Amino acid sequence: MSNTMTTEIVLPGKVEPHQLEIARRELPPPGPGQTLIRVEATGVSFAEQQMRRGKYFDQPPFPFVPGYDLVGTVTAVGRDVDPELIGRRVAALTKTGAWTSRILLPANALVPVPAGVDPAAAETFVVNGVTAWQMLHGTAKVRAGQTILVHGANGGVGSTLVQLARIAGVRVIGTASARNAEAVAALGAIPVDYRGDVARRVREIAPDGVAAVFDHIGGPGIVDSFRLLAPGGTLVAYGSAATKDDEGDSRLPVLKLFARLLYWNLLPNKRNAHFYNIWAGARRPARFHARLARDLGSVFVLAAKGELKAHIAGRFPLHEAARALELAESHTVTGKVVILPAAAD
Helix, strand or coil, X not given: CCCEEEEEEEECCCCCHHHCEEEEXXXXXXXXXXXXXXXXXXXXXXXXXXHCCCCCCCCCCCCECCCCEEEEEEEEECCXXXXXXXXXXXXXXXXXXXXXXXXXXXXXXXXXXXXXXXXXXXXXXXXXXXXXXXXXXXXXXXXXXXXXXXXXXXXHHHHHHHXXXXXXXXXXXXXXXXXHHHHHHHHCCEEEECXXXXXXXXXXXXXXXXXXXXXXXXXXXXXXXXXXXXXXEEEEECCCHHHCCCCCCCHHHHHHHHHHHHHHHHCCCCCEEEECCCCCCXXXXXXXXXXXXXHHHHHHHHHHHCCCCCCXXXXXXXXXXXXXXXXXXXXXXXXXXXXXXXXXX
């Protein structure tokens, strides 16, 4: 089997989006346990926005290829891999490397994509869907009839989280800019302008507090998120967007957030505080990938039924990844910005 050429987007350092680089290189044939994937869709998540600033907690050293997740078709397999996989559409969580036209991935890291689910639509549910599902049903264990607060309800994770909560019979309050209020309401949430007095407005809607708050912002506002919890409620922090432009060690804001959450859990206030990390348990690959397949599979079932709607903020070819990143960082969109590598390059 001959080598395969791939086109990829390289993040060379702490650069502006227009300084991303396009490169070509050869991939060897898939080795034992590996598959070769033709990438049909990848996307821009908040992780890439942090990575270009050198602010993602455990990003690799520059230069590297970004891309947190992907959807594609298996075109070749290595030894010890079922050849029936060839031609199957699959999804994968990669953390880095997905902004490419072709990629080698372990067969056990792949999740089947149901027939009839468009690759771009499926892409919006990979990292976003797993994150939302696991936070809602795993970390917070929210139940029907409860009320939750979702910050950034128009974003990739936020819009998916709102939909999954509504499917589960949960009332949702969602923060967003005023211009995105209509989109948030269309998702089924009660919109709250994040530029206003969020805490006061949430207390008006839920005087007894909320069952859970999902906060990707961090920073000083995390205090209000915790105070808005009802007794027995759960704060789920899953990012530190407020500190993405801060100078200094990229790990410090996250470590400060960990310390604050730990302190709150030690208080006798009957409220819980957690940091969600999608990679928790990755040191036990078999269990990690089994959980990923189960949870993402559950999300894909809802998508295939039409109960969960994909919200695509924009579609860009691979060579326009810089424009995709700029749009994602504009704070003007609802849903996820998707990159569509060419079927043949």
